[in-house]
Amino acid sequence: MSERASGPSTRSVADVFARCRAEGRGALVGYLPAGYPTVDGAVELLTAMSEGGCDLLEVGVPYSDPVMDGPTIQAAADTALRNGFRLRDVFGTIERVSAAGGNCLVMTYFNPVLRYGVDRFAADLAAAGGLGLITPDLIPDEADDWFAASDKYGLSRTFLVSPSSTDERIASTTAASSGFVYATSIMGVTGARDSVNAAAGEIVGRTRPHTSLPIGVGLGVRSGDQAAEIAGFADGVIVGSAFVSAAEQGGPDAVRALARELAAGVARAGLPQPA
């Protein structure tokens, strides 16, 4: 098994999913906040996650009021901010991790982007080699500026769908998305959980008819078996809190090992079957 599926020629999120598919498997997507525990430390961790088998990296922006996050990621964001993380550091982080072969998206609450300037943020992200943005607290209804900027700079737009979304909203949200769609598998905040929720398959099944985009599933995954289970019906397995915990406990070696375990789970599952 190749340690890392990505290559320097990858220029879009679609390419990443297409290449995984060509390999007969789904994609592993790993999250870590930039600046955690320090800016350099995060570069090392993200690079190790990529080396371990994360096809895509979600580089988080530490934020003062992370209302979608549970205690693990809240604490990591706090640490990053206390250690002096500044928003502009996210671009340097992406530049360095991309140079080492990682495929980077940014996952951010939207106010830092608003404050930086939506167009300016998109320009700097694209220039750094970032592939797109995941926006957990931005819905398409409020995203006019982001539509314009993402089109202008060729960045993917990942919006979230949730078990509580109506079919109409799933349709409009997926139509507004590009790259991939993020399905939150449970109602709740981020945090590793012991079992895969039944709602995960259900939300993917409800989303599928509305889009040809790949669907990634996140919230709560922490083991290779859970990853395999989700990769059985989703195109991407998204893991966050478990990487943060691993980083806290064992640094780059631990996140690399976790990525290997999760990647093996994803590979074992093969291509997703219709839910």
Add this chain to the structure above:
Amino acid sequence: MSSSTSVRASSQVTASQGIETPSGHEPDERGHFGRFGGRWVPEALVAALDELETAYEKARHDPEFLAELDRLHRDYTGRPSPLTDVPKLSQHAGGARILLKREDLNHTGSHKINNVLGQALLTKRMGKKRVIAETGAGQHGVATATACALLDLECVVYMGEVDTRRQALNVARMRLLGATVIPVKTGSRTLKDAINEALRDWVTNVDSTHYLLGTVAGPHPFPQMVRDFHRVIGLEARAQVLERTGRLPTAIAACVGGGSNAIGIFHAFLDDPGVRLVGFEPGGDGVETGRHGATLSEGSPGALHGAFSYLLQDEDGQTAESYSISAGLDYPGVGPEHALLKDLGRAEYQPVTDAEAMDAFALLCRTEGIIPAIESAHAVAGALRLGKELGPDAVILVNLSGRGDKDVDTAAKWFGMIGQDESAEAADGTAIAEGATQQRSGSFADPGSETEGIQA
């Protein structure tokens, strides 16, 4: 001015008029007030917000709902709240006539009950059995706990740990009423963090739970709906002032935390261009120190807690920590309709420092026998400022949004009546009384000798 203003008699104003009759200042269909407002929320909450919007739109045209709300506000809240002339306080305001709208006399002690009863009735209609709320001063928490006791709803209140200490009386009240109070220990441990925690709970339990938001902030429909439940303040006050004085007020003073009591009293006067609307924000130690919560005066546009509005933030869009002696005003955000009123120039917003507010607090206690909430004392301080500016012909309407029982501890410490680590509840009452009479140099001396200091 008065001749053109036809209104109902104050005795005929009811709370339901505030929700049944559109104000003429509605947001667009997605809840935008100009460029402000909207829904800056996770997708997971959209369905619940839609459900709430639908329930509200239905209820506001349902005679049964309106009658029930009016009955509760009459027989339970005690509406209409009185309008009180305060001539002795007026002497300290350049002779301007000051009128207090007595929301402090509502059941539970503040304006918060206006909104809470409305939303609690809606919760029942939506078939939800669990209510969560955030609270700063504890007044919204107490009102919510009260309504939940009355209407058989489970109640969980999130409150910053700092605030549970400075508003301990209200924590006890909530617990007596059967609510669970959860101290929030993240961030600045104040109102902002309580809202974060409430939002996390809501995202997790949205099917069974209504988030009974306590101010005119948050995602659509909260800013509009909460405002409408509070419009009764201004509708009553407008009729009362006209009856009492034969004219409209020259200016209106209200304190602004999230902005609910201010919007509630401002709204009835939005179309009276001659009436100045002035919101008083917590200036804390003085805006120049950076320790304040003066969001509209000092902040910049951004998204926080579900709405695009003004907020206190740093260069990177991280929310700044606010500070105020008043827990209810200690918040780095503000409701979106205020942001619009500021940009339009229809309302103005000024900071009032802790010290100014506490001087006004003392003055109102001593001149008129009314102990205001420290939040409301900011509005009183603002009225004193406006009076000196506008002169003796002015009529200034003040929204006295709450009473000060909850603040006795903070005030006793501020005025040096007890030590910093003593509690007024625990202290022997005579100690406080002695402290008060011996404290000649502080702001709590008798108002005659104090006048100079306060007016300076």
